[in-house]
Amino acid sequence: MDGRERGHTWDFAVAAPDSAPGVAAMVGYRNRDAPDSVHLGLPSATLTLILSLDDGVEAADTPDRLADARPSPVLLGGLHTRATHVNQRPGQSGVQVSVHPLASRALFGVPGAELAVGDSDGFDASDLLGRAATEVHERLTEAPGWDASFALVRHYLVARHRDLGAVAPRSEVVHAWELLARSHGRFPVAELAREVGVSARHLGTLFHREVGRSPKTVATLMRFEYARTLITQDVHVHGRARLAEVALEAGYSDQAHLNREFVRFTGLSPGSWLIREFRNIQDVARAPHEEWTP
Known part of the structure; x- marks a missing residue:
């Protein structure tokens, strides 16, 4: 049944389990028609990687800093212990990946301890992950559907895991x-x-x-x-x-x-x-x- 008919304002798609090494979950999301608002990204026991299908995610650790946040097409956050504030806008979409913290070295080249948790660090991971991640974001904006989007992200993470060869x-x-x-x-x-x-x-x-x-x-x-x-x-x-x-x-x-x-x-x-x-x-x-x- 169409989500709009049921009064729902978000579309979600779920990738198959065990989509890539170290991935606990991979979800595609699209804001159909929810008005501008601020969403609370709550703490969890996983790392959060978001590859946007649009200009990017505006996120900050406090409402005051959110006003100055710039869109991040590639966002990566460590284990934060207070809610992240995220601007939500109609049409916003992306692929959010929950990553096991002990897979951080294998996928991102650094332990989870070195990933941003807000404050002055921000969450933009473009510099850390390099041009390949930015290219995935650019290709996602043209992907024909969720299956193609998940395949792009899966291929990127599998390649990272293979090329880094990190110590367990x-x-x-x-x-x-x-x-x-x-x-x-x-x-x-x-x-x-x-x-x-x-x-x-x-x-x-x-x-x-x-x-x-x-x-x-x-x-x-x-x-x-x-x-x-x-x-x-x-x-x-x-x-x-x-x-x-x-x-x-x-x-x-x-x-x-x-x-x-x-x-x-x-x-x-x-x-x-x-x-x-x-x-x-x-x-x-x-x-x-x-x-x-x-």
């Missing part, structure tokens, strides 16, 4: 990350260190070197991301979010704990975020998020 992250970091991911961030850090055979302090040092965040911060990002996934599913199924149930299922002590984490990462309570983003959440829920949510 330390096995302790890989194992610890896997344990955290399986538990949606609920694995205690002290037990995590014992499980991988290093001290908690050393594990923290390894995480900071690789992804720029401590194991505890990564765990809170994973738990927060899982809570948002549950909220999105609730909105899709029930038309509302059962926040008390979400809080318990995601591992928070109670709804007040969930509220505090939302305010910490977004500046908004879950209820305020839902009011602000309800239409976007409805549109996103149309996509088979079981396949693309990291």
Whole structure:
């Protein structure tokens, strides 16, 4: 059924799982007719690569800086811990790729710890990724459909992975990350260190070197991301979010704990975020998020 007839303002297309090395998800998006607004790009436990099909994305870490932001046709962000402010305009479109942080060296040539998280760094990755990424952006603007767009991005990332030949992250970091991911961030850090055979302090040092965040911060990002996934599913199924149930299922002590984490990462309570983003959440829920949510 046509999205406009159902009252939806965004089109989404989802690439097949395991589209490219290190890719957790690849989604095409197009703003059909939503008016100018500011969208909150929420923190997550993945890196964000956006290759635009238009002039680019205007993003900043604060509303004040957003006024001076220039369009970035190639945007890449590290593990940020507060919401990014993004200008949304009618016709805006692109391919957003969620990348596993431990694949950063293999795809971008640097560890995730060296990627921008806002502030004065900005998010424009044109200089870091070079002419090849800009060429992908230029070709995307002429791609005939989402399948062709996904193929272009996939080919680019596969070529990056092949040509860089980067050294894999330390096995302790890989194992610890896997344990955290399986538990949606609920694995205690002290037990995590014992499980991988290093001290908690050393594990923290390894995480900071690789992804720029401590194991505890990564765990809170994973738990927060899982809570948002549950909220999105609730909105899709029930038309509302059962926040008390979400809080318990995601591992928070109670709804007040969930509220505090939302305010910490977004500046908004879950209820305020839902009011602000309800239409976007409805549109996103149309996509088979079981396949693309990291």
